[in-house]
Amino acid sequence: MSTFLGMPATPPRSPYGTGNLRGERTFPQAAHDELRNEQLRRNLGRATHTIRAKRIAVTGELPDWEELRDAGAAIKTDTMNRLPELLERLERKVTERGGTVHWARDGVEANEIVTRLVRATGSSDVIKVKSMATQETGLNEHLESAGITPYETDLAELIVQLAHDRPSHILVPAIHRNRDEIRQIFLDHIPGVDPGLDNVPAHLAAAARAYLREKFMTTRVAVSGANFGIAETGTLSVVESEGNGRMCLTLPDTLITVMGIEKVLPRYQDLEVFLQLLPRSSTGERMNPYTSMWTGVTPGDGPQDFHLVLLDNGRTAALADRIGREALDCIRCSACLNVCPVYERAGGHAYGSTYPGPIGAVLTPQLAGMHAAKDDPNSSLPYASSLCGACFDACPVKIDIPSLLVELRHQNTEQAGTTAEKLAMKAAATVMRNPKLYTAVQKAASLSRAVGVGGRDRTISRLPAPLDGWSDSRDTAAPPTRSFRSWLASAEGAATMRAAAEEGARRTADDRTGGERTADNRTADDWTSGDRTADNRTGGERTDAERTDGDRTADDLTEGDHQEGQ
Amino acid sequence: MTATARDTVLGRIRDALALAPAPAPATTVPRAYRTGRTLPDAERLALLTDRLTDYKAQVHTCTRERTAEVIAGVLRERGAHRVGVPAQLDERWLDAYDGEVLTDSGDIPAPALGELDGVVTASAVSCAETGTIFLDGSPDQGRRALSLVPDLHVCVVDLSSVVVGVPEAVARLVPERPTTLISGPSATSDIELERVEGVHGPRTLAVVIRTDA
Known part of the structure; x- marks a missing residue:
């Protein structure tokens, strides 16, 4: 085929991301086990309901909440449409203010950049602010393999790290643990902890404070994520509660911030929208206790060596999807997790990804792909929903998650090629087009009923291969005895x-x-x-x-x- | 020469936007939410006090001439014998305090700030609706470490710097300054979502609102 001048060739699609963006098992398999964990379900049920009530109360008290959502959604759409110019501007502004900007094509490259920067400081330890981006890239494991010890400083991340566990919620990663479990984790893993430590949350928090205080005062390098990066001014922002973020962003000599490219915002003024949307949607507070904003390096105040790592890792692959790119608007508030009937029961681990819940079910397959193979865990994620729509209502930037799920289901079916299910559909179509054949098949089906297929409740809970994939997650009505x-x-x-x-x-x-x-x-x-x-x-x-x-x-x-x- | 990561990522973004172009021309952002709000002094004071108290901050109200007296009272009550102040804090504010006052300077290592019983600073802006105090590193507020490491933060807020909402507060900020938003003392809800006040930042936040300043 010849190419004519002025006829643009179709640009290539970006490669997918790497890192903690794919579970080992499909959602139904993983959820099946998680659902048996009654402790988990109790913890999750209590936590999600508490946070839901708080969110409803503080969003309800703002008469302009819907206008804020509209503005938030529009700012995000505008951002995605102008991403190259905004990132270039952010880079220029950060550089002008004494920072250094790095670009990472994927998680592996981001990890290598951070490791190289830490090595250059000569430090063998880093303190970390809770960050989804570095959880996604698996930075901690990478640092450890390079002989550098990362210390998570957010209380929940600390609990998860000490227990060699995985986060199960975007906002409260240890939501699956109760106070007794946390007490035991501290007793087992914090050196020198008071053996008489009880399970009172204030005492547990005090134990973490005592343990981390020394790390904050002595560690010379910190790694953070970013909630927002302002293109207009080069300002970065971290929103937090405990003060561990302020400690990490202020006390070390070197600060390395890893930020997904989609987190950029055009104007400083846009903070007036997101500083209202995020805390109210996330923790259900009017404002979170602490927010830090910094622009490059400020002489005499805070780290004098600042690095910003801009991370792609599949984001450009998502951006190339006209419908799916909406998932990149996510500000990681986790409101959709807390209202989701599926998340509430299955918990975050069942999703297998750094990003659980409804937003994870649309973001993960887009960042890391749904491989055509039938058993790719990511291709099961778009089905981890009843499409009830509660997530859409809760989303502060109005991401239409149910529509994205349906779109991804469609794409998955398209990509899947010839599967047993498709063959069965094709056979059914042939049969239904031919009345004689149809009658014959119905008779055969009725006959199967006559010989005892189906239980008392007239359902078949397990079909033979190759239809077992179907019956794994649903019961099939037994054919009637007579058509x-x-x-x-x-x-x-x-x-x-x-x-x-x-x-x-x-x-x-x-x-x-x-x-x-x-x-x-x-x-x-x-x-x-x-x-x-x-x-x-x-x-x-x-x-x-x-x-x-x-x-x-x-x-x-x-x-x-x-x-x-x- | 192989493409740099920068060129590759920017190229991928441009390719993606070509594959899935924006439906409309340019998006204009609707900003129909509330901005430029004003309220009388008494209402801003009541709103800010309510929100600060809700987040377990201590609130004291006084006139300009009683500033030193109130600050000294707060420090005494908390048993603070040694407090730090930023370089250009109004020195009269500590006239009534009989403890030791240490003026911060850049050569004091941050861990040494932990030996202070407390810190007294001014503030840049406050947002009444959310109970948020903004520090911007001005000479009367000091470097960020100063208001972070000690366990008690006494923060002076002039009522004239209190605005109604978040948009009004953001409009008053200087973006390039290192800015810290404080809404009550540090807190965590990481254990069974039970709120615990006081984790790593100052466990006590005392706000002195000056009604005639």
Whole structure:
């Protein structure tokens, strides 16, 4: 094929990201085990409900909450459309103010940059502010392999790190642990901790304070993430509660901040929107206790060596998707996790990614891809939702997560190629196009029922391969003992239909004064023509005989699923 | 020469925007939320006091001439014998205090600040609606470490610097200054979402609001 001048070639799509963006098992497999953990479910249920109530209260007290959401969403859209110029401006401003800007194509490169920068300081320890970006890249593991010890300083991250555990929530990563477990973790892992430590949260927090105080005072390098980076001024911002962020951003000589490229905001003024949206959505507070904002290096105040690492790691792959790019608007508030009925029960670990919950289910597959292979855990994430829409309502920047999930399901189905499910659909289509074949198959299905397929509740909980993928996560209705068509052809069916037709004729006559009722004009002849919609139109006039036979048939099921997958 | 990471990432972004161009021309940001609000002094004072108290900060109200007396009272009550102050804090503010006053300077290492019982600073702006005090590193507020490491922070807020909401406060800031937003003492809710006041920052925040300044 020849290329004509002025005809742009389709640009290549970016590679996907690396790091902690893919679980080892699919969501249903992982959730299956997590759901058995009653302690986890109790902790999660309590925590998510508490935080929901707080969020509703503090967002409800602002009469302009919806206007703030509109502004937040528009600023994010504007940001994504102008990303190259905004990043270049941010880079220029940070550089002008004495900072150094680095670019990382993926998580591995970001980890290498940070490791190199830490090595250059000669320090073998770093203190860390809770950061999603470095959790995503697996920075801690990388630093450890290079002989550098990272100390997480956020209380929850510390709990997770000490227990060699994984975070399960964006905001409160140790939400799956209760006070007794945390006490035990501290007793086991904090050197020199008071053996009489009890489980009172204030005492546990005090133990963490005592342990970390010495790290803050002596460690010369800190690594942080960033909530916002302002292109206009080069200002970076970290929003936090405990003061560990202020400690890390202020006391060391060297500060290395790793920021996803999507976190840039055009103007300093935009903070007036996000400093209202984020705390209220996140912790349900009017304002979080501490927010730090710094611009490059300030002589005599804070780290004199500042590095900003701008991270792609799959973000440009997401950006290339007209619909999916909306997920990049996320400000990591975690409101969607707290309202999600699926997250509340399954917990964050089931998602297998740094980003759990509804936003994780749309962000993770876009950052790291859904590989066509059927068992890629990421391709199960778009299905980890009932599409109830609570996440959309809660999102401070109005990300339409349910629509993104549906889009990703569509993409997954498109990419999946020939699967057992697709073959089954194709076979079903052939059968349904051929009335004789259809009748034969229904008879065979009824026969299977006659020989005892299906339990007492008339469901089949496990189908044989290759349909076991289907039955793993749902029950299948057992085929009825007799198909509708065979019932209709029987003497009983004919009698019922005659009665219905007479009833219909009577009502049509009654209704002449009141207006047309097309459905009732239909006769039994219409019905036997195989028009499936006729079944729906019987409304409340279905006979008992019909109801007994009214189990969902195989074609009902396939149709239902087909709609969901579009 | 191989492409730098910078060129690669910027190139990828441009490719992505070509693959999925923006639907509309330029997005204009609707800013229909509340900005430029004003309230009478008494209402701003009441709102700020309510919000600060809600976040467990101690609030003291006084006139300009009683500043020193109130500050001394707070420090005495907290048993603070040795306090730090930024270089250009109004020295009269500590006239009534009988403890030791240490004026901060850049050559004092941060860990040494931990030996102070408390710190007294001024403030740049405050937001009444959220109970937030903004420090911007001006000479009467000092470097960030000073108001962070000691366990008690006595912060003087002039009512004339208190604005209603967040947009009004952000509009008054100088972006390039290192800025710290403080809303109550440090806190964590990481253990079963139970709020614990006082983790790493000052565990006590005492705010002295001067109603005629």
